Amino acid sequence: MNNQEYEKAVKQLNLYSYHYYVLDDPITTDEIYDKLYHEVLAYESTHKEHILDSSPTQRVGDSISDGFTKAPHLSRMWSLEDVFNSEDLEKWLTKTYKLDKNISFYCEPKYDGASLNLIYEDGILTQGITRGDGEVGELITQNVKTIRSVPLTIEYKEKIEIRGEVVIFKDEFEKINQDRAKNGEAVFANPRNAAAGSLRQLDSRITASRNLVFLPYGVGENSLEHKLLSQKMAYIYSLGFKKPPLSATCSDAKEIQVIYDEMCANRDGYEMMLDGMVVKVDEISAQIDMGYTVKNPRFSVAYKFPAIEKITTVKDITLQVGRTGVVTPVALVEPTNIDGVVVERATLHNFDEIDRKDIRLNDKVIILRSGDVIPKIIKVLTHERNGSEAKYIRPTFCPVCKSELLDEGVLLKCQNLRCEARVINSIIYFASKSCLNIDGLGNKIVEALFSSGLVKSVVDLFSLTLDNLLVLEGFKEKKSQNLLSSIESAKGCEFWRFVNSLGIEHIGEVASKTLSSNFGSGFVDATKDEIVLCDGIGEEMAESVLEFVRVNKDTIALLQEILKPIEPQQRVEASENPFKDKTVVLTGSMSESRDAIKEILENLGAKVSGSVSKKTDFVIYGEDAGSKYDKAVSLGVECLSEQQMRSKIEQA
Structure with a gap:
């Protein structure tokens, strides 16, 4: 084989792979593919300088990593707002039409897998990065190269991010679990977990063995000039990526609902797991104009499939002990397959719920699973009782350390700090x-x-x-x-982080910031009356602080000495302005985060509260202002848009 024949063979092998892994339409036999593959492999072994980036031999998983490094995405990967029914969809459409009436929509499946970002430069796959926190993920390029439906090279030569979901098809998932069971290994709970775990294997040979599939759903940074998302995605598929089982452009809610109903009805027949349908504004210029809230794009929404209910049996009730000592009951149920996930546990929240629903051991119950939410028991089938059911007896001792539990009615607590x-x-x-x-x-x-x-x-x-x-x-x-x-x-952290890290019951991030800004390190000496005066902190929260400090004062002092957290700076007395000494409430999505707006107002001497009352001076609202805005209007509280707030500040 000479170099020209080698290049021709690589091209032929990639064509075979494209038809097999992307089009599901094989055009040759395994024997012919393997024979040509080994000829290419033999040529490359003696001509390493000629090896092409697109050669299928570059997919072989043969490396073991010590760990994955972090890598930034070129542009942020956003999460989507969820809607669950046609009414929710109509509300989202109403908001979207307010931004632009002359729009249509592109609908595609919402795959239930692991998100992946591919970066191509000069037509070559250079990075594969997990979603991570949306801005930074883990660099897993070697593992990504083992996925046959990911082209190693594409014809488009500009830098581009191609986003998609990595899935394991249902039949492949069953084979994997059968093999794991035969080998005495733990089986995967569902295809999504199997896909995510396979992507992050340190040994890329394991990833290669799992037959992962990459399904594109969008692009990040790019210089493509298409005016419609549907056109842009059609071009992406033409580069050698796998198409979705169904996609469509729609002009209104009625057409969207038709496609949704079709996907929902056929969900069991698709090769991969779906948990809904994604609806996106098709016009790219409109997407750019609409922009983003703090959390989500305004031009896209996830229309989730209905929750699924199944009947199962309560086999036992087990107990979990949290960091604050609160003991939480969890129902162990007969293993039940709900939309590809084997459910064996259901949340019970607290002991009052057991009594309120009269849940007994051996009861037949209806459990509900919706998306990624932990399944819950929604109904006890009392008419199915046959006398074998037994009432659950509230525990009196900690299941972990066996010390006596404090019974507060709704809650049971382990008081042993060494538990x-x-x-x-x-x-x-x-x-x-x-x-x-x-x-x-x-x-x-x-x-x-x-x-x-x-x-x-x-x-x-x-x-x-x-x-x-x-x-x-x-x-x-x-x-x-x-x-x-x-x-x-961790040393030299902000003081509120130090307070939050202590894990004081009822004291989360917001309350930690409040305690920090009001007292700094002096919070350990604050009285109940002083703490209750702080905005948003009630008597129960104050009692939690006092009890925690009483028991752990020495530990707090020792940690403070080790960490040396930065004391909050005392605010300079604000000059006169419309917000000085006023009580302000924020609601809705704004151009900056709520924390940033809050800091602006607090620097002006305002007190930013979390709830609206007759004592509120201003409610400042952004997009999607909710019940706080409605309450302010009913109470006659002055409401200002974000722009009006900024105008007042500029005029002061």
Whole structure:
């Protein structure tokens, strides 16, 4: 084989793959494909300088990674607002038509898989990045190259991001689970989990073996000149990507509903799992004009499929102990397949719900699963009772540490601060994103540190050494050093993060900011009367703070000494302006985040409250202003749009 024959063979192999993996229309046999593939492989082994980026041999998963690095998306990957019925859809359309009446819509499936962003430069796949937080994800390019429906090269030469969902087809999922069961391995709960787990394998050979499929649903950064999204997606498919099982352009709600009903009726017949339909404004110029709220694009919505109800049997009620000691009951039910997910647990919220619904062991019940929401029991079939049912007896001792529980009626609490469940969950919360954001300190690592005896409280995290970690299974030097660096970087955090990380019951991010801004480190000496005077903090929250400080004052002082959190700056007395000493409430989506608007107003001397009352001076509203706006109007409170607020500030 010479170089010209080699290039021709690569092109032929890619054509075979395109027909097999993208079009589902094989044009040759496995024998012919394999023979040509090995001829190409033999040529490349002696002509490494001639290997093409598009060669199918470059897909072979043969590398093992120490871990994945972070990588930014060129443009943000947004999440979508959900609607659940035709009334919700009409409301969304009404809002959208207010922005632009001359629009149509592009509808496509909402795949139930793992989001992936592909970046091509000069026609070559250069990066594959998981969704992550929408701005930064994990770089998994080697694994992505094993996915046969992802072209390694495309004809379009400009830089472009192609977004889509990675799925495992239903029949392939069944094969994988059968093989895992035969090998004594745990089976996957559903195709989505299998796809997500397969994408993030450190050994790319495992990813290659899973037959993942990439289904595009949009583009990020690009310089394509199509005026309609439907045209742009048609072009993307022409580059060698797999088409959706159904897509359509629609002019109004009636046409959208017809396509939705068709997808919903045929959902079981599609090769992949779907959990709804995505509706997008088709005109790209209108999309640009509409823009985004803080969380979602205004030009797109996810029209979710109806929740599915199934009958099952309550086999037992187990208990979970949270970081604050609250004991939560969870129903264990007869394993039931609901839309491809085997459900074995259902939430019960609290013990009052067990009594209110009269849920008994061995009861037949109706459980409901909607999207990613944890299934819940919605009805007990009392007419099905046959005498084998048994009433559930409220526990009196902690299921983990066996200490006596405090019974507060609705809630049961473990008061033992050394309870293993409380300690582990407290550390996990301490390290979470809204607290100290210690990267790499996930659930399994916390459990490993606790089980080894290295960490018995959050304080112990700051005594860990490289030698400590290297003796633990799975801890190599790079991973250990990264964890130590993340722990060290938590020092010097904002003071409200420190307060939030303590895990005081009823005190979340907002209340932590309030305590921080009002008292700083002095919150440990604040009285109940002083705390209750703070905006948004009631008596129960104040009692929680006082009780926590009483029990943990020494620990708080020690952590403060270690972390040295930055005390909040005292605000300079604001000059006279329309908002000074006024009580203001914010509602709706604005051009900046609510926190940013709140900071502007607080710097002007305003008190920003979370609820509307007769004492409210102004309600400042953005798009989709809700019940707070309605209440303000009924009470005669002055309402200002964001623009009116800014005008008042400029004129002051």
